[in-house]
Amino acid sequence: MSKQRKTKPGALPICKTANKVLWQLLSAKIHSVTVAEKVLREGGEDGLHQFRVALRRLRTLLRAYRPQFDPGMKIRGQLSTLASSTNQARDLEVLVGWIESEQVDSGISAEILATVVVNLRTLDASDPVAGVDGTAISKCWASTSKKLSKRILKAPRDASVRFNLVTSDLIKRQSDELLHYLRLIQTAEDVAENHKARIAAKRLRYILEPLRGAVEQVTPLLPLLTCLQDELGVLNDRAVFVERLEQYYRGLSTLKLARSMTQDRDPTAGDFQVDYIAGAVLQLTDRAGVERRVLFDQFHADWDSRLVNLAKQISRVAIALINDD
Incomplete structure (x- = not known):
């Protein structure tokens, strides 16, 4: 049996079930996008860049781990629209x-x-x-993040992977x-x-x-x-x-x-x-x-x-x- 590596405090518990770790990751990424959207909405410096990067990180995880969790075509489409709008x-x-x-x-x-x-x-x-409509982005993200968070909470837990x-x-x-x-x-x-x-x-x-x-x-x-x-x-x-x-x-x-x-x-x-x-x-x-x-x-x-x-x-x-x- 291979010896498990010691991980730093607060490190991701990678040996737990895929769904459990993924929920933790997705929740953190949703929060990051929400924070970045607030910066963008309030006209903060580099707000557009922060929002785009946070959204890309979230979409990357959803795409990569789709076999473990699929939020559905509608939510994926809304996230794609948010990304392309900027x-x-x-x-x-x-x-x-x-x-x-x-x-x-x-x-x-x-x-x-x-x-x-x-x-x-x-x-x-x-x-x-071409233009960035901050109001439209705020409304779209508020609706999409709420739906996505609900999907995560209701998703089935698979302990086998x-x-x-x-x-x-x-x-x-x-x-x-x-x-x-x-x-x-x-x-x-x-x-x-x-x-x-x-x-x-x-x-x-x-x-x-x-x-x-x-x-x-x-x-x-x-x-x-x-x-x-x-x-x-x-x-x-x-x-x-x-x-x-x-x-x-x-x-x-x-x-x-x-x-x-x-x-x-x-x-x-x-x-x-x-x-x-x-x-x-x-x-x-x-x-x-x-x-x-x-x-x-x-x-x-x-x-x-x-x-x-x-x-x-x-x-x-x-x-x-x-x-x-």
């Missing part, structure tokens, strides 16, 4: 931050960059899907998915594969995080996964920048055509000349594309040699969970 707003904030940081290196005047930012925000605000064994198998499958998508990223243009690898890394990390203190092999693995997720995220952001800027440029081209047809060519009409703004947008688009290619080359050089070590560390966690049974 996507474009987050992407815009990251894009705006990058544009503002480009002033010195790009050589584009601060005034034109400010106009680009204002126009992007205006376009985002005009999209009914141990949490550590379920989680060990889960980690193996999530690791296989992550490594599969990482191997598919061969060029800077493999945007879809990059996105899937980033999601897989994030899900694996969120599954592993609650095991800290209970499985010692998790501690050195989490920073590695965080680094991988962050680097994949930066690559994905650059692809999003190019997409959003190209969309903006197409809108400017349409506006330019409309102005030429009405012969409204007065440069003092109150806005910057469309040509100047379009030129700045093209320059920013090109810079984002170049950055992505440079970042990809760095990523490929770094992680080609680190994937074997990553796979070994994940495997050690999965084995340790089985040995704790």
Whole structure:
């Protein structure tokens, strides 16, 4: 019989039944989302980010442990709606931050960059899907969290399945998915594969995080996964920048055509000349594309040699969970 590892006080009781441990985890994640939603609702700093991360952690556990507990299609759909309602707003904030940081290196005047930012925000605000409706989010979360908590309390308890064994198998499958998508990223243009690898890394990390203190092999693995997720995220952001800027440029081209047809060519009409703004947008688009290619080359050089070590560390966690049974 394998000797059980000593766990730190307050660590997750991983050798108990899967459902019992899962209820503990889900209750904690629901509370985290509720706290983050309050910060978002009250306009607190970084409220949007806190809410998105807390919600992702909850959804990851619900997805991963669905065989042990399924809240139902309706609740899953409501959680998905909550998550998607903040996507474009987050992407815009990251894009705006990058544009503002480009002033010195790009050589584009601060005034034109400010106009680009204002126009992007205006376009985002005009999209009914893009903006963050804090009131709607609050109402949706209040209703969804209440239903989810009731489902957890009423769910049947299965004493035959141990949490550590379920989680060990889960980690193996999530690791296989992550490594599969990482191997598919061969060029800077493999945007879809990059996105899937980033999601897989994030899900694996969120599954592993609650095991800290209970499985010692998790501690050195989490920073590695965080680094991988962050680097994949930066690559994905650059692809999003190019997409959003190209969309903006197409809108400017349409506006330019409309102005030429009405012969409204007065440069003092109150806005910057469309040509100047379009030129700045093209320059920013090109810079984002170049950055992505440079970042990809760095990523490929770094992680080609680190994937074997990553796979070994994940495997050690999965084995340790089985040995704790």
